[in-house]
Amino acid sequence: MSADLTFAGVGALAGAYRRREVTPEDAVRAHLARIEARDPHLRAYITVTAETALKRAAEATRDLRAGRDRGPLHGIPYAVKDQVMSAGIRTTAGSRLLADWIPRADAAVIERMDAAGAVLLGKLNMMEFALGRPRRYAFGIPRNPWNVAHETGGSSSGCGVAAAADLATVTIGEDTGGSIRHPAAYCGVVGLRPTWGLVSRAGMIPAVRELDTLGPLARSVEDVAHVLGAIAGSDPRDPTSLPGRPPDYPAALEGGVRGLRIGVVRELLPGPELRADTAHAVQEVAEALTRAGARRRDVSIPLAVDAGIIYTAFAEPEAARVHLAALRTRADLYDANVRTRLARGLLIPAAASAWARDTGRRILVEQIAQAFAECDLLLAPAAPGPAPPIDDRGAASGSSTDELLREFALQSYRMPFSLHGGPALALCCGFSTEGLPLGVQVVAPPGGDVLVLRAGYAYQQMTDWHTRHPALL
Amino acid sequence: VSDVGTPADGEWTAAAVRAGLSAWGVLLPDEAEHAEVAVRLTLLVRLISGLAATLDGEDLLTSEVPALPTPRQEDR
Numbered sequence: 001m002s003a004d005l006t007f008a009g010v011g012a013l014a015g016a017y018r019r020r021e022v023t024p025e026d027a028v029r030a031h032l033a034r035i036e037a038r039d040p041h042l043r044a045y046i047t048v049t050a051e052t053a054l055k056r057a058a059e060a061t062r063d064l065r066a067g068r069d070r071g072p073l074h075g076i077p078y079a080v081k082d083q084v085m086s087a088g089i090r091t092t093a094g095s096r097l098l099a100d101w102i103p104r105a106d107a108a109v110i111e112r113m114d115a116a117g118a119v120l121l122g123k124l125n126m127m128e129f130a131l132g133r134p135r136r137y138a139f140g141i142p143r144n145p146w147n148v149a150h151e152t153g154g155s156s157s158g159c160g161v162a163a164a165a166d167l168a169t170v171t172i173g174e175d176t177g178g179s180i181r182h183p184a185a186y187c188g189v190v191g192l193r194p195t196w197g198l199v200s201r202a203g204m205i206p207a208v209r210e211l212d213t214l215g216p217l218a219r220s221v222e223d224v225a226h227v228l229g230a231i232a233g234s235d236p237r238d239p240t241s242l243p244g245r246p247p248d249y250p251a252a253l254e255g256g257v258r259g260l261r262i263g264v265v266r267e268l269l270p271g272p273e274l275r276a277d278t279a280h281a282v283q284e285v286a287e288a289l290t291r292a293g294a295r296r297r298d299v300s301i302p303l304a305v306d307a308g309i310i311y312t313a314f315a316e317p318e319a320a321r322v323h324l325a326a327l328r329t330r331a332d333l334y335d336a337n338v339r340t341r342l343a344r345g346l347l348i349p350a351a352a353s354a355w356a357r358d359t360g361r362r363i364l365v366e367q368i369a370q371a372f373a374e375c376d377l378l379l380a381p382a383a384p385g386p387a388p389p390i391d392d393r394g395a396a397s398g399s400s401t402d403e404l405l406r407e408f409a410l411q412s413y414r415m416p417f418s419l420h421g422g423p424a425l426a427l428c429c430g431f432s433t434e435g436l437p438l439g440v441q442v443v444a445p446p447g448g449d450v451l452v453l454r455a456g457y458a459y460q461q462m463t464d465w466h467t468r469h470p471a472l473l
Numbered sequence: 474v475s476d477v478g479t480p481a482d483g484e485w486t487a488a489a490v491r492a493g494l495s496a497w498g499v500l501l502p503d504e505a506e507h508a509e510v511a512v513r514l515t516l517l518v519r520l521i522s523g524l525a526a527t528l529d530g531e532d533l534l535t536s537e538v539p540a541l542p543t544p545r546q547e548d549r
Contacts, residue, residue: 309517352517
């Protein structure tokens with residue numbers, strides 16, 4: 001291979017390994033060198049597992065030479081959000097509370113990536129306990145590779161940075177209220193929130209159990225499909241995991257969009273706080289898919305713009321319940337923004353929380369189901385604009401009513417689909433005049449993971465946004 | 474998680490937040506955070522109450538629990 005090994009996707013690396021042009025050791029060494037050079041500034045990683053990665057890469061190389069081929073992810077360097085337990089490797093969940101915690105067992109997704117032959121490079125930076133934007137990141141502020149003065153999105157912040165800056169070939173993040181799609185949109189990569197229950201959450205530190213979903217982030221839809229193929233599937237250790245054998249996702253990518261009905265969500269295009277450049281870019285996605293044979297229609301989800309309110313009233317009490325014991329004894333170790341969210345969660349009236357959970361969510365899900373009666377896929381912005389500048393003054397999040405209302409407005413784009421539970425794929429659909437990525441989101445009914453991957457793949461075949469790399473200093 | 478001293482008018486104060494958290498055995502290390510939580514909580518409860526009232530006519534803030542029937546003598 002002539003190109004930098006860190007720029008190569010799964011397919012290119014897998015082919016080069018089997019042609020014996022390069023080895024997994026070469027790819028892992030290239031990534032570790034890039035991490036050493038770039039990550040002190042980008043802060044994608046909390047922990048880099050260089051020694052074990054090199055050992056695993058050597059094993060992967062020997063196995064391939066001996067004909068023990070584990071498939072497309074064999075020898076592929078990957079990294080995982082630090083919300084996922086890793087045996088013998090500290091797992092912090094982005095929090096000072098767990099700064100020195102070393103689990104004894106791997107999470108299911110790490111076991112499955114191991115079984116597929118992938119090589120773990122390390123654990124990725126994140127917003128504390130995946131509970132929204134902190135006042136200060138406990139392990140350094142992750143920076144957007146397209147402009148280091150800008151935010152990365154989150155809570156799977158390091159996943160977006162590592163995928164965009166070629167610090168791992170593929171990554172695995174977690175999405176509760178949008179935590180995969182947000183950094184995917186801001187960092188210009190592909191992020192999939194799979195159907196809830198498709199990927200086992202055994203060994204994952206929970207944020208909001210009824211919504212948490214593990215999924216891949218990478219530069220291309222093809223690479224995301226490879227990772228999903230490795231990590232999807234039922235697991236008796238996670239009682240919410242779906243039964244049945246998942247399809248061959250990479251093999252299904254070529255299905256195209258001809259004949260599919262694409263529903264553009266009226267309330268989100270245009271939606272709250274939406275910038276003109278993003279609106280234009282998402283309209284162009286709809287036009288591109290139409291040219292590829294899809295049929296466009298406009299659909300309505302009236303409650304989408306209120307999804308952030310419903311989500312918060314439903315999710316914060318659950319998060320507070322998870323953290324109650326630690327709040328009682330070590331509240332001072334939490335980030336201030338996270339702590340005040342959890343405190344609110346303890347005090348939200350049960351009537352409000354129960355209404356949000358049982359009625360508000362049900363009505364929203366019914367509205368989304370009605371939209372799907374008219375279309376196969378929904379299309380909406382993944383974020384209302386490009387990544388904003390980093391506010392590193394440590395300001396409180398949403399300290400005035402106007403700021404709080406704006407926070408809820410910004411949640412309109414991703415939270416409806418978190419509450420819905422179907423798959424949602426975020427991907428880059430252009431760049432702003434400042435050179436920052438813009439993101440679109442494709443959503444399907446639960447179980448429609450192949451559909452969103454097909455649509456995303458078809459779009460990437462028509463465009464070259466995903467082939468661009470940030471010019472890192 | 475259940476109700477801890479919800480103010481009847483839905484307007485939370487820093488003192489009410491402090492008392493509510495105290496009932497859970499939680500102390501916030503920074504006094505200013507109580508006021509911050511009060512603002513965030515008041516707004517959220519009003520927004521969700523407004524949604525409930527609009528969507529299915531339910532008044533989450535002021536609805537009264539109907540008086541429970543008094544057990545009859547013969548049921549005792």
